[in-house]
Amino acid sequence: MDLTLILAAGVASGTVLLFAAIGEIFAERAGVLNLGVEGMMLIGAVAGFSAAAATGNPWLALIVAMLAGGLLSVLHGVVSIHLRADQVVSGLALTFLGTGLARVLGNGLSSVGAVATLPRLTVPLLADIPFLGGIFFRDQSVLTYVGFALVPLAWYWIHRTRPGLHLRAVGERPAAADAQGVDVVLTRYAYVVLGGILAGLAGATITLAISPGWFGDQTVGGRGWIAIGLVIFAQWSPVRAAVGAYLFGAIFRSILDVQGVDTILGVANPFAAGRSATFFLEMLPYLFVIVVVIIGSREALRQRIGAPAALGLPYVRGERGA
Amino acid sequence: MIVRLEPRGAVAGWVSAAMTVAALIVAFVIGGLVLAFVGGDPVRVYLHIVNAAFGNIGVISDTLVKATPLILTGLACALAFRMRLWNIGAEGQFLLGAWGASAVVLAPVLPVGTPAIVVIPVMMLAGAMAGAAWGLIPGLLRARLGVNEIITTLMLNYIALAWLQFWVFGPWSEGGFQQSVTFPRTAWLPRLTDFAASVPALGGLTTHLGLVFALVATAIMWVVVSRTRFGYEMRLIGDNPTAARYAGVDIARYVIVVFAVSGALAGLAGMSEVSGVVHRLQDRISPGYGFTAIIIAYLARLGPWRVVLASILFGALILAGREIQPSGVPAMIQGIILFCLIGSDVLVRYRVRVARRGAVGAT
Numbered sequence: 001m002d003l004t005l006i007l008a009a010g011v012a013s014g015t016v017l018l019f020a021a022i023g024e025i026f027a028e029r030a031g032v033l034n035l036g037v038e039g040m041m042l043i044g045a046v047a048g049f050s051a052a053a054a055t056g057n058p059w060l061a062l063i064v065a066m067l068a069g070g071l072l073s074v075l076h077g078v079v080s081i082h083l084r085a086d087q088v089v090s091g092l093a094l095t096f097l098g099t100g101l102a103r104v105l106g107n108g109l110s111s112v113g114a115v116a117t118l119p120r121l122t123v124p125l126l127a128d129i130p131f132l133g134g135i136f137f138r139d140q141s142v143l144t145y146v147g148f149a150l151v152p153l154a155w156y157w158i159h160r161t162r163p164g165l166h167l168r169a170v171g172e173r174p175a176a177a178d179a180q181g182v183d184v185v186l187t188r189y190a191y192v193v194l195g196g197i198l199a200g201l202a203g204a205t206i207t208l209a210i211s212p213g214w215f216g217d218q219t220v221g222g223r224g225w226i227a228i229g230l231v232i233f234a235q236w237s238p239v240r241a242a243v244g245a246y247l248f249g250a251i252f253r254s255i256l257d258v259q260g261v262d263t264i265l266g267v268a269n270p271f272a273a274g275r276s277a278t279f280f281l282e283m284l285p286y287l288f289v290i291v292v293v294i295i296g297s298r299e300a301l302r303q304r305i306g307a308p309a310a311l312g313l314p315y316v317r318g319e320r321g322a
Numbered sequence: 323m324i325v326r327l328e329p330r331g332a333v334a335g336w337v338s339a340a341m342t343v344a345a346l347i348v349a350f351v352i353g354g355l356v357l358a359f360v361g362g363d364p365v366r367v368y369l370h371i372v373n374a375a376f377g378n379i380g381v382i383s384d385t386l387v388k389a390t391p392l393i394l395t396g397l398a399c400a401l402a403f404r405m406r407l408w409n410i411g412a413e414g415q416f417l418l419g420a421w422g423a424s425a426v427v428l429a430p431v432l433p434v435g436t437p438a439i440v441v442i443p444v445m446m447l448a449g450a451m452a453g454a455a456w457g458l459i460p461g462l463l464r465a466r467l468g469v470n471e472i473i474t475t476l477m478l479n480y481i482a483l484a485w486l487q488f489w490v491f492g493p494w495s496e497g498g499f500q501q502s503v504t505f506p507r508t509a510w511l512p513r514l515t516d517f518a519a520s521v522p523a524l525g526g527l528t529t530h531l532g533l534v535f536a537l538v539a540t541a542i543m544w545v546v547v548s549r550t551r552f553g554y555e556m557r558l559i560g561d562n563p564t565a566a567r568y569a570g571v572d573i574a575r576y577v578i579v580v581f582a583v584s585g586a587l588a589g590l591a592g593m594s595e596v597s598g599v600v601h602r603l604q605d606r607i608s609p610g611y612g613f614t615a616i617i618i619a620y621l622a623r624l625g626p627w628r629v630v631l632a633s634i635l636f637g638a639l640i641l642a643g644r645e646i647q648p649s650g651v652p653a654m655i656q657g658i659i660l661f662c663l664i665g666s667d668v669l670v671r672y673r674v675r676v677a678r679r680g681a682v683g684a685t
Contacts, residue, residue: 079665083327084672085667086664090664093660094657096653099653100651100653100654100655101654101657103649103653103654225473225476228472229477277488280484282480286478287477289477290473290474293469297469297470
C-alpha cells in the first residue's frame with residue numbers, strides 16, 4: 001500500500017479533529033470549558049448532511065452546519081456564563097442533548113445515500129513537492145486547506161492581536177480584564193459560539209467531505225472527546241493541536257487500512273474487520289488519547305504551563321477569587 | 323433594566339425538591355414541543371410511556387428491572403461527584419463488571435456444576451473487582467499524576483466496549499454470533515417468577531435479586547456518606563479541598579478509594595445485568611446506563627435514596643422509550659432534563675432580581 005496515500009487520508013481525517021480542537025481552544029482560552037463538543041459535532045454533522053440532501057448545495061449545507069453548532073453552543077453559554085452553572089455538568093448536558101437531537105433529526109437519513117459533497121482540489125505547484133506534496137496538497141477536500149489556513153490564523157489571533165490579548169486576559173484574569181474595560185461576558189459568549197461554529201464545521205467535515213453519510217451517533221464516534229483530550233495535550237496552542245490532530249487522523253486512517261486487508265504476506269490478518277482481534281485496533285485511538293493526556297499533564301507540570309487560570313470558573317463582578 | 327442574581331442563604335429542603343419537580347415538568351414540556359416540531363404526537367408518546375412503564379404490575383416489574391442497574395451506576399456517579407471527581411466512566415466500569423462476572427462462567431473459573439450458592443457470590447465479587455480495577459486506572463492517574471479524569475474515564479468507556487466485543491466476537495462467541503452461550507441456571511440471579519410455583523401471583527415478574535443488591539448498596543452508602551468519619555472527610559474534600567488539606571486529610575488516598583468503590587458499584591451493576599436479565603454476555607448489554615447515571619446522580623442531588631427514585635423515573639423512560647420512534651427521543655429528553663435541572667439549580671441558589679439600571683446596590 002502506498003504510504004503517501006495513507007498519510008494523505010490521515011491528514012483529511014485529522015482535519016475533523018483540528019477544527020473541533022481549535023474551537024475548544026478558543027472557548028477554553030476564554031475560561032469556558034465546553035464538554036459538549038461531541039454533541040455539537042453531531043448536530044453539525046446531521047444538519048449539514050440533511051441540508052445537503054435537501055438542497056443539493058454542499059456550501060449552503062456547510063453554513064447550516066456551522067450555524068447549528070453555534071446555536072447549540074449558545075445554550076452552554078447562557079447556562080455557564082449567565083447562570084453560573086457548573087461547566088462540566090452543562091457541557092455533558094450539551095452532549096446528551098446534541099446526541100439525542102441529532103438522532104431524532106437524523107431519523108431516516110441513513111438511507112439517503114449519496115449527497116453532494118464539497119469539491120476536492122490539487123494545489124498546482126505545491127503538489128509536486130516530493131512526498132509532502134502528495135500528502136498535503138493532492139486531491140484534498142477544500143476543507144483540508146481551510147484547516148491549513150486556520151492553524152496560523154488562530155495562533156496569530158491568540159498571540160499577536162489585541163482581541164487575542166483580551167481573550168487570554170479573560171481566561172487568565174477576568175477581574176483584571178474587566179477593570180481594563182474588556183467585556184468579560186461578551187468575550188466569553190463570542191468564543192463559546194466560535195467554538196460551537198468550529199465544532200459544527202468539524203461535524204460537517206465528516207458528513208460532507210471525509211466520509212459522507214449518516215450513521216447515527218457513530219458518525220462522530222467519540223471524536224469530539226478526542227478533540228478535548230487533544231486540547232490538553234496541545235496545552236491550548238493551535239500549532240500543537242494541529243500536530244496532534246494530524247497524528248490522530250493518521251492513526252484513525254491506518255487502523256481502517258489495516259482492518260481492510262485480508263492477508264498480510266500470505267498470512268491471514270488477525271486484525272481484519274470481522275475477526276475478533278480487530279477490536280484491539282479499535283481501542284488504539286482511545287489508548288493514545290490517554291497516553292497523550294498523561295504526557296500533556298506531565299509536561300505542563302514540569303514547565304509550569306497550566307490551563308487558563310480562570311478555566312471553569314464563572315465570573316461575577318465584584319466577587320473575590322476571580 | 324438589568325437582571326441580577328443574588329445569592330440566597332440556605333434554602334428549605336422542600337424548595338429544592340419543588341424546584342426539581344418543576345424542572346422535570348418544564349423538561350417534559352420542552353421535549354414535547356420538540357417532538358411536535360419533528361412531527362410526533364407528544365401527548366400520545368407520554369401516555370404511552372406512562373402506560374408502558376406503570377400500566378400494570380407486569381410492566382412495573384419491568385421498570386424496576388431497568389431501574390436496578392441505574393441505581394447502582396447512579397450511586398457510583400453520586401459517590402464520585404460528592405468529591406467533585408468527574409467519573410464519566412460508569413459505562414465502561416459497568417461493561418467490565420459484566421465481563422468479569424461472565425468470565426466466572428465462561429472462562430470458566432468455577433467447574434461446571436458448582437451450586438448457585440457459590441457461583442453467584444463469586445460472580446458478584448468478580449464483577450465488582452473488574453469494575454473497581456477499571457475505576458482505579460483513572461483514580462491512580464488523577465491522584466498520582468494529576469491527569470484529568472474526565473478524559474480518561476471517557477476514553478476507558480470506548481476501550482471497555484472494544485474489550486467486551488473482542489470476547490463476544492472471539493473466544494466466547496456462540497457459533498459466530500455476537501454473544502456468548504446462555505449461562506447455566508446456577509449463574510442466574512433468582513427472579514420473582516421463579517417462585518410462581520408457590521405464589522402464582524408472581525408468575526411472569528422478572529424483577530430479580532439485583533434490586534436487593536441495589537437497595538442494600540443505597541443503605542450502606544447513605545450510612546457511610548452521612549454518618550461516618552470517612553464520609554465526613556470525603557464531603558469535606560468535595561466542598562473545600564484547601565480546608566481538607568490543612569486538616570491533614572490524605573486527598574490522594576480518598577481519590578483512589580472513591581474511584582475504586584465507584585467502579586465496584588458500576589461493576590456490580592454489570593454483574594446484576596448479565597446474571598439477572600440477559601443471562602449471557604453480549605456487546606449490547608447497556609443502552610447507556612452509565613451515562614444516564616450521570617443525570618440520575620445530578621437529579622438526585624447526590625442523595626442515595628433520591629438516586630433510587632430518579633432511577634425508577636429513568637428506568638421507565640428507557641423501558642418505554644425502546645418502542646418510541648424516532649429512537650433518539652429518550653436520549654434527547656434526558657439532555658433536556660439535565661439542562662432544566664441546571665436551570666432550576668440557579669433558582670435555588672440565587673434570587674433573581676429585575677432592577678432598573680442604576681439601582682445597583684439596593685440589596
